[in-house]
Amino acid sequence: MTFSDLVRAMQVRFPNLTVENSRPTSAYDEGYNCIAWAAEDTDYWWWPDVMGQHYWPPDVPREETLDAFVRAYGMKGYTQRCDSTMEPGRQKVAIYVASSGKPTHAARQLLDGWWASKLGQQIDIEHEFAALDGPAYGSVAVVLARTAT
């Protein structure tokens, strides 16, 4: 299956996604998810599930709230709320929420202004900011920044 075929298949859940506003960067990998990938971790699957199955930073409430996710990225230095524009010297992560207010996804800004996302257990892609808005992930609720390291 080509990336073009994959994008066509994904458009039911990601109606804004096109081959022009996204590009694939990895193969399928169930070992980590978008929340980990935004935190630059490819060894763990991050989620504050009630069953305690997956990794969640210690000292952050294990709950599916935007506040808990903001605090989780705060542990990685992302403490400043900001917009999605590219700013030299600052790294940014965006947290998506569904209409229910529950976090669904996170993406990390790249040096060219595009965003890096891991799509569930599926592939990593790079994409324009609004490319993943839609029924699957909702939309970005918060963008956080830290000083570039």
Next chain:
Amino acid sequence: MTTQSPSRQAPVFRRTHSLVLSANVLFAVSAIGASAQSVQLQRQLTDLSGYYAFPVSSRRDSRRERFRSLAQQWRRETQWVSSTTEAAMNPAYQAIIGMGAEAIPMILEDLRQNSGHWYWALKAISNEDPVVPRDRGSIKKMKSAWLQWGETKGLVRA
């Protein structure tokens, strides 16, 4: 998928019919002048004969097919999902949990062959968790811990 050939199925059905027929004939003959309690016992005997005449392997196959179908549906519907909770609350995944303990060997075999986030289901059904806290979220280590757990209990082949 294990598919039984017609040459293997035919004798089973002949035996099944034969057993049920025998029980029915026995019931019909012995029901003449029998007490209500005796009639009831004969009916139970007939039911049991029919039940046990069907091979257990056939029943397992239908459950295995149901598991495969549900697992496929779950993978298809949650492949883009990062939320552990959303993936676990998927109706197909919940239906697999609803299959109870008999699903565990099938889950472990699927885990061994295809991987997949089966950990919520395994914990929910078994009420056990062999994953040590420091390995939570490390999918390779979680998989290894659960397979070892299954091998120790004889639920999946080593």
